[in-house]
Amino acid sequence: QVQLVESGGGLVQAGGSLRLSCADSRRAFTSNMMGWFRQAPGKEREFVAAISWSAGRTNYADSVKGRFTISRDKAKNTVYLQMNSLKPEDTALYFCAAGVVYYSSRASDYHYWGQGTQVTVSS
Numbered sequence: 001q002v003q004l005v006e007s008g009g010g011l012v013q014a015g016g017s018l019r020l021s022c023a024d025s026r027r028a029f030t031s032n033m034m035g036w037f038r039q040a041p042g043k044e045r046e047f048v049a050a051i052s053w054s055a056g057r058t059n060y061a062d063s064v065k066g067r068f069t070i071s072r073d074k075a076k077n078t079v080y081l082q083m084n085s086l087k088p089e090d091t092a093l094y095f096c097a098a099g100v101v102y103y104s105s106r107a108s109d110y111h112y113w114g115q116g117t118q119v120t121v122s123s
Helices: none
Strands: 005-006 008-012 018-024 033-039 046-052 057-059 068-073 078-083 094-099 108-113 117-122
Touching: 005 094, 018 033, 018 094, 018 117, 033 068, 033 078, 033 108, 046 068, 046 078, 057 068
Parallel strands: 008 117
Antiparallel strands: 005 018, 018 078, 033 046, 033 094, 046 057, 068 078, 094 108, 094 117
16 A cells, blocks of 8 residues: 655745655555645645656646756655745645656546645745
8 A cells, every 4th residue: 555655844934945755655656646736724735746657757837847846766765846946835735646647737636645744935
């Protein structure tokens, strides 16, 4: 059974950086895609970035293009989200997810979810 565990969140000033990690603590990833989503208080969960597990091809939300980078390490069964030039509007609970639909930005296409890690960006 896939079990995703996120880490790396925290409090950072605007313009700073954080790197989130998502590890499958049970077994190697078998899903085609790994994605990052975020949810701010009072808002719907939104897509951030996704990566294909095999080829490493990526997809990003327009709001994070050029600032965030998603990557994966097959040997460590881990997916990363490097976040640079952070803005207060990036403040949210960030979730890692695994799915089978290539490059999808829809939360409904991801069937396994972590518990989330909080990212807070102060102005």
